[in-house]
Amino acid sequence: MINNINNANAFIVGSSQGIGLGFVRKLLQYDNFAKIYATYRSHESASELIALASQHPDQLVCLPLDITKESQISQCIECIEKSVDKLHLVINCVGLLHENPLQPEKSLRQINADNLMRYFQVNSIGAVLLAKHLLPLFRHSDRSIFASISAKIGSIGDNRLGGWYGYRASKAALNMFMRTVAIEYGRKSPQTVVVTLHPGTTDTRLSQPFQKNVPAEKLFSVEQTVAQLLAVIEKLDEDDSGQFFSWDGSSLPW
Template identity: 65%
Template sequence: MGDRTVSASSTPSVALVVGAGRGIGLGFVRHLLAKPEMQVYATHRSPSPELQALAGDRLRCLPMDITDEAQISAAIATIQAETPALHTVINCVGLLHDGPLQPEKSLRHLNAEQLSRYFQINSIGPVLLAKHLQPLLKHSDRALFATLSAKLASIGDNQLGGWYGYRASKTALNMFMHTVAVEFRRTCPRAIVVTLHPGTTDTELSAPFQGNVPPEKLFSVDRTVTQLLAVLDQLTPSDSGGFFSWDGSRLPW
């Protein structure tokens, strides 16, 4: 087959949401299912009741742990057996805190195991996802591959320090996705690859850190998803490889 680009124009729009069990990922699933022409695949580490309640003819749920390449490969193979193309891929998986794992406030809090876990989930998993997705984005229709990053990943914007593992792993994510975009210009020329800062959203991820967030800057999941979908709708091929905020502005690297 080589690098042949296939036509997907005769198929319905097909989306994949990675990390769809709760929070922003679940919000994306709900919004995408509201479009009657959309077929949605959703991955999860363990199925939440909220996601299971949405399952139906237009939603297929698949298990995937993004730290396990075999699971990534198996999930993508299942999708590939059922559809020739994906038109929208949104990766919402990310780690900020988990029990004893908390953002480091200073150098004395660093340890190799915690840093490795940040990078495995926030950086390495997404680029392995890109590796396996490539054949499904190699078609003649417009395609989007978006991954949630964070403004804290911006080196130029870092004035406060701290949060070493989260910041650095999301910065590595931005570099990985920018590099994927460069390769996709040759192999998947209709695919637009971006990273997105969703803003502070009222989810489990941000819950311990919402105390100093002004109410007008703490977004509901519905508002975040609506804003990010509006950004994605406006993207052009020249935007591929970019790092965008929830309001559509470009963020400094």
């Protein structure tokens, strides 16, 4: 789908490292992407992304963005609108599992209201605010994709182990937000396919503290994850909007 659009424009949210940076690197290899917009939260952690932009000054544009602040989301998208009038591929790669002192909860004793709010701000609310402000850039006649990186652990139907309350619930909320966005986009931007994607366990800073029990064949490199997810994206059609897919293209339960 995306390969067939000439002069396509992409927007990768959360690109300073991990899967987001991997998507930027991969899309720069495509011949048909005219512009790739990529966001980072802090300049200090985005050195690789900024170096890429210096190597591809006509194609890659880096933009600062804290996804928990709607004013910054609005300003970022207004900046994009000054140079292009449409987007064809948006991938929201922002996600939070742990940060000092926040860690996944193992029991109810560890539940903390501030930590829960932090999970929801980053993993859930930011995505639906993106959907709100991105709509004008999706309202065109070309097929387009709006994908958010979710996690299988956010599946309510698949939850058999418990724990990780904030992360599970915030990813489940992300799935519901995007399902609801897909319904509204279906009326207002019917060429846009809205999906959530489970990348599998990827060898990034997010998963690093929790890789010990992951079999080697189930721990993907960033490059492998990006290739697998792009393969899923490439096969999407309008009937897939509002769905939740795994890295292998299989549909996941809510």
